[in-house]
């Protein structure tokens with residue numbers, strides 16, 4: 001499985017240093033949560049953070065828009081250097097329009113499904129989706145507990161994706177740790193987004209090794 005490091009859990013006083021350290025240890029993506037204080041009562045990162053990280057790392061940067069009206073902010077994050085832009089499906093009034101806008105900017109278009117938003121609602125957009133992110137917590141905060149029913153949701157979605165002939169990479173975001181990593185591997189998750197379990201870990205190298213199937 002690939003690892004996307006969610007920097008919401010980083011010590012932002014040393015953000016660049018932490019990202020470079022993780023890059024050396026073999027993580028695969030940098031995950032930047034953008035939270036606007038409206039969609040959830042928290043704040044995340046800005047385009048400036050993306051731009052600054054873009055300067056120091058070659059890792060792909062995924063921007064996770066946990067904001068209202070995401071269609072207004074796609075260009076600014078694209079210009080800042082995001083490689084993948086992920087929108088919360090429940091915030092998109094015109095999903096096809098925003099997904100196509102992201103792709104027209106030459107970026108990968110990701111869709112995140114909140115725990116209680118069904119995969120069914122998304123199926124008609126799948127031709128325009130490059131990455132499917134299953135939220136295993138309500139979006140907006142790091143350090144929450146993994147909702148175990150997400151496993152069943154992913155299993156069902158995998159079956160449907162196969163029936164429909166799609167092979168879209170699947171990620172999981174929220175509460176991922178060594179206690180649920182094997183379950184996620186078993187159901188065929190491709191990418192795990194990890195915040196607290198990685199950044200607060202005293203032995204990051206070992207954690208990364210274990211997640212990657214060591």
Ligand code: DX5
Pocket residue numbers: 006007008009031033064066137138139140141142143144173174175176193194195196197
């Ligand atoms: C939650 C964010 C996640 C979060 C994950 O809204 O989208 O990316 O930072 O953090 P942990 O791994 O601590 O749940």
Ligand code: ZN
Pocket residue numbers: 006031032033064173193
């Ligand atoms: Zn996220």
